[in-house]
Amino acid sequence: MNHLKKCLLLAGLLGLVALSCAVAQEISPVNDKDINVLDYKDLEYPAIAVTSHTEGVVVIRVTLDHNGRVSDAVVISGASLLTPQSLENAKNWRFQPNHENAAVIVYDFRIRGACHAGSVGSQMVFYPPNHAQITACPQPPCCTAAPHP
Numbered sequence: 692m693n694h695l696k697k698c699l700l701l702a703g704l705l706g707l708v709a710l711s712c713a714v715a716q717e718i719s720p721v722n723d724k725d726i727n728v729l730d731y732k733d734l735e736y737p738a739i740a741v742t743s744h745t746e747g748v749v750v751i752r753v754t755l756d757h758n759g760r761v762s763d764a765v766v767i768s769g770a771s772l773l774t775p776q777s778l779e780n781a782k783n784w785r786f787q788p789n790h791e792n793a794a795v796i797v798y799d800f801r802i803r804g805a806c807h808a809g810s811v812g813s814q815m816v817f818y819p820p821n822h823a824q825i826t827a828c829p830q831p832p833c834c835t836a837a838p839h840p
Contacts, residue, residue, distance in 0.1 A: 719791060721752070726794045726820040727787035729759060734780040736800060736813035736827035740772040744829070749777040749798040759786040773800050799824045 739745075749769030756762045764781045766774045777798045786794050803826050813827040 719793075721789075721791050721793050721795050723820045725789040725791060727789075728784060728794075728817070728819065728821065729787055730785040731817060731823070732780060732783040733815045734776060734798065734823065734825055735815075736802075736825050737772060737776050738812075740770070740800065741802060741813070741827045741829065743772060744802055745770050745772045746800050746802055747773060749773050749800070751777055751781040751796045751798070753781055753784065753786075753794050753796065755786055755788060755792045755794060757788060757792075759788040761785070767795075769798070770800075773798070795821055797822045801826050802829050803827070804829070 747770045750767040751764050752767050753761045754763040761782050761784055764778055766778055769777065777796075780798075781796050784794075784796065799822065801824065813825055815823055815825045817823050
């Protein structure tokens with residue numbers, strides 16, 4: 692009976708060690724030097740976020756398959772009006788495979804002051820290794836209303 696207890700205790704300890712290793716692997720940091728973006732898709736500033744003047748940073752952690760394609764993505768932080776589109780966009784990025792099989796994407800959403808007539812609604816600029824800045828022009832009330840006859 693004493694031998695059975697020792698075996699069960701050892702099995703339990705091995706299970707805890709395996710679980711700890713799995714959790715540690717999931718949350719291990721990804722160094723910028725290991726992130727090399729090969730392809731990405733531009734992201735439009737969400738219209739509802741522009742209307743509500745929501746700005747901020749969204750951080751997404753992606754899991755990569757052996758070809759560097761995103762197999763999973765999770766939001767680490769960000770405003771609720773900005774995270775759904777960021778999460779979907781992150782799934783379209785492709786990276787040079789790395790030993791962590793992971794990468795982090797930082798989206799920085801900013802609404803800029805006055806924009807000139809004919810300017811684009813929003814623009815994304817990529818800054819290596821993993822930073823995407825998305826800017827939008829505010830929509831003044833005068834320009835969104837229907838024209839007077």
